[in-house]
Amino acid sequence: VNTRRNLLIQNKRVGKSMEKLSSGLRINRAADDAAGMTIAENLRAQVIGLSRAVANSQDAISLMQTAEGALGEQHNVLQRMRYLAIQSANGTLTSRDRKALQDEVFQLIDELNRIAKTTSFNSINLLNGNVGALVSSDDPNKVSGIIVGNVGSGGTFSVAINAVGLGKLQVQNSQTFVTVTEAGEPLDASANTQLQSISRLQDFGVFAGGKDSVTLTLSSNVDNKIAQVQVFATDTLGELAHKISLAINDPDTTTDLGLASGKSDGAALVSISKVGLAPAGGSVGATSLMVTTPEPGSTVVFGGEPSLLTAFGFNQIQAPVQPVFSLTVIDIGEGKIATKNARVFGGRAGNLIRGVDISFRTTLDISISGSQVDSVGAYNISKIVPNSLPGPDGFVIQVSPRPLSFQIGPNHGNFINTQIGDMTAKSLGIEGLNISDQLLAQESIKPIDTAIDLVSAQRSTLGAVQNRLESTIANLSVANENLSASESQIRDLDFSEEMINFTSAQILNNSGTRFLAQANALSNNVLTLLQ
Template identity: 30%
Template sequence: MGLRINTNTDAFNSYRNLSVTQGQMSKSLEKLSSGYRINRAADDAAGLAISEGLRSQTGGLKVAVRNAQDGISVVQTAEGALTEVHSILQRMRDLAVQASSDTNNSDARTAITTESNQLQSELSRIANSTNFNGTKLLDGSANTLSFQVGAGSSAANDTISFNFDTADVSTVATALASGGGNSYAVATPTAVTGNWTFSTTGVVASSTVAMGAAGSFNTVQEVADKLNSDTGFSANFRATVDQSNKLVVNATNGGTLATTAPGTGGAAGAAVSGGIQLDTAANARTAIDSIDVQIKAVSTARANLGAVQNRFEHTINNLNVAVENLSASESRIRDTDMAQEMMSFTRSQILSQAGTAMLAQANSAPQNVLSLLRG
């Protein structure tokens, strides 16, 4: 070939190869330092799209695991309270069996009734106070709660729902309240105002509660809470809210609640069957049957809660397996194979050194022309 000075083709060729090698080495350094095979879409466009989809699914499943764990906590909170409800019902049954014997005089039965009434009041308190993150679980208001346990949006496949109606302790408390009661329709709680008067027959007692101005209440439960907070009312009566969102008032002193006209905002009361009575042996035997019904209902509720807790635990195990396998799939696509990339880096490093040396040789080649000029 001829000797040319203005255009050093060998140097251009060496420079081009060196530039390619330097680019490859730079990419290898980036992959080795970041740990990712795909750092930008240009590294692997299809792989990036696939790995982002897998990453979304994996992230959603990890959150779903936490949701399922929260679901277990909700169930355990409700079931823990029902454990104590069972203990209370068993004690009330013991009292009813004790009151069934005529070895007890009227004073003894009065003392038995007093303890039974206190236990029934505790059932009402448990129903109204048991909650998880502000959601009441045992007062009949929770109804069906849905727990997101999947990464998708399908209500059928990605959620677990549980109906807490079977765990309505307020219904249990109302069923066992001493004396008869009335159910009041409070369609518009914000309209409730004026004085509400409640009285009993048999065991004479009455109470008048000043409800305050209209707009003081937003829910029927707030109306019930207002009544129960009045000391005169709570001495002889108990207010609860049933599953149909009606206000139920029971006499807890052994008397029968008389129907009275409520203040503005509610319809007149309809009679509700009385709860347990322990004043005679016959009534106490009837109370045993009533308590047995409630014990069975609470047992069913606890069984349902235990079953859904087991389901949550299996769901968590399944989700963790899915997270593990999806993470492995994403890793194969997105993460750097350090051993393989180190081989590529070593190759690029050697080629870079060789290319630099050859570029130096190519740059010095035109100097041979000077020997012709000196000849």
Template identity: 30%
Template sequence: MIISHNLTALNTMNKLKQKDLAVSKSLGKLSSGLRINGASDDAAGLAISEKMRGQIRGLNQASRNIQDGISLIQVADGAMQEIHSMLQRMNELAVQASNGTYSGSDRLNIQSEVEQLIEEIDEIAGNTGFNGIKLLNGNNEKTEKTEKTGSVVSVNNPPNNKLITISSPVGTSVSEILNNLLTVFNEAKNGQVGDSDSKRVSSKFTLSINNDELSIVCDTGDGFLLSGGSPNLFYQGYIGGSYKYKFTEFINENDFINIMDIGGANGGDTLKFNFSSISKEPEEQKEQKGLTLQIGANSGETLNIKLPNVTTSAIGISSIDVSTIPNAESSLSSISAAIDKVSAERARMGAYQNRLEHSRNNVVTYAENLTAAESRIRDVDMAKEMMELMKNQIFTQAGQAMLLQTNTQPQAILQLLK
């Protein structure tokens, strides 16, 4: 027997410490409600559950994103519903104006209401928004500026005949096209485009533009002849030393202007201005945009929503005129087409909403099932852990009693010393 080291007491004390640690862990799990309070409790389970937690929180946010998207669509649809009502009223007014029982002044009064409805449609389309995002004008943004170009070439019998082609974007106004014409003409006159012959021919004239009015001066004094292929080109008279012509409506690809010098050494020199369209959008026009909704917890789980454009220009009613019977009758088809366009946009937005509602239901169910899976990994089984706690507490109490007994064993040595 030895007394320097009480090995029985040391072993008992080691077991008691283990049970105390087990009791401490059980108390921690029961107090937190979690089976895994640290990586040492279950390293693999912790990694899996943390991934699940990130997915669950992402899905919950995606559900809120979807609800925001649904709210945005509902705002847009509510505004388009009112636009539909105004279009129906415009159709009613056009039918009324088509009737021969009304006088011209009556139709002007009807036209006044139509114009107010057109303005209000543009007002709603331009101002309806959600969190600063415009919803009914296509969420338009300006595109890059499109250059207006021109070229000068020889035609028919060089060098006497020169063709200046003015290329402008579709929808460009008369005044802009004429300004473009003036720019290219002056470039030819200064020798920047074309050749020496085109410079010589153009140097005989001076052109100026005032809105949709073209002023021409023949600097050689030989006189000139102007002709045009546009039914909208009207001679205004010889005013202030120049001949003035005016385009009253528009210029298209079938229009042209011929300016001919009818005297001098090179009589018959001709400049022909031809007009063509280019497909690029001008700066004033805008490109329709949309928005992207994040409807899932992972990258790429998105829905692109193309926002409607129901401005009067987009649906083709910006210039509706019912002041005459023929105009009123022709406007009926335009209004009907506009109603169909708005109906199509509402149907598309409604389809988006239905899809988002199904997406939201899926996301909510997905998050619920993941939460249940994460709970089975991370959460503690309270009943089972209570059993472990009671067992370990009993072991602790027994260990304490046994430690007391092992401390009395060295006292047996005293019997040998008597």
């Protein structure tokens, strides 16, 4: 019985050794090493997680490279736009030349928007703001938020805007218009005088060669719209004034410049002025066109037929001055962000909401009076007044972050976040870029430089994150190697040691088998004696 018991023990030892040698594992079941199995499984989970985290980081780098490549092409587009703006700012070009340059700018702006809206990785749009933040306003036609950086935790904000400095309107005046009687005497033109009868237009051959019409264009530094006015030889001076006024602001069309859509009824944008040659108060005499740009700080420039521009000879008698606005931003969500106040020139304010610029039109809290006037030299121009509602205009802007989150570790919380801003032309501040005039082309260089800086900042952020991910991959690979070795040390079999155990168990098993046979033989000998 003792021999049989020992033989069974050795049979189990041989079976376990053969199981370990055939699988190559020291722990094949929990009974082999309960504590060791627990430790090994924990290490195995870490190793599997590290392997996946390395793959995640590599995928994240691919995404970053996709976005960075698209931003690099946007840089090329912006550099081309800057080149065209500098070219257009040169005095050797005609208005037709600048019109051709502006046409290319239109195409480049469209290309910027196409890149921003179509660049994607695994169907995730990268440059349209979807992986940065969502910004909404309760009145987007008046106030909007533009993502320019990391918005942090976002929030809901009350924005109060109040005009504290009304600025000045641009006022331009043409040369004086006269006709010549049959007797050769000059006679001041009037609203009913046909353009073909005005001596300046005759002197510069505006309608020479049988032309019955020419084109006058208007553009502004507010937008890149170009409004066209068809000027006929038979138009009266009054009809021309009306056409120019509608080109500046016509609520019934979208082909106008769209300036000051909220202007007061009755405010004259283009008038036929009759003033004396002396300062204000002189006798009524010389006739000219006076054009008022209905947004303070904004500029309207004329282009088109060169002879017509020369005949008009518009001269700026009052330069535009940007209005000053006071903005107050209050966190009405969680209330954790301190109230901020700022004064800004123009219609865009930064550093009041993290990662978001507040954009608004300069006519938000300002209107043009239809009855009150200011005197500029010998001329009376429409007066800028605060809007009819007392106090600031109030709005609500909500910012909701939507960062890209990359799981770069094997455990909960092992992730990094990054944001890619809205890279459309609107967010870059060049949606309305206008180089159709020499002055506007000079002014357009600055917003292009700002856009280049924004794209550079975003590319730098992506590059920094990519470098971090590459360091993360190196660190994860080292951790994966070490943890794999640790798991192997616990779980995997030491073949040399186990062969010794197997050989020992096999020898004892063979020996036990032989002695059990001897024990059985002894029993048979006893039976032989009984026969």
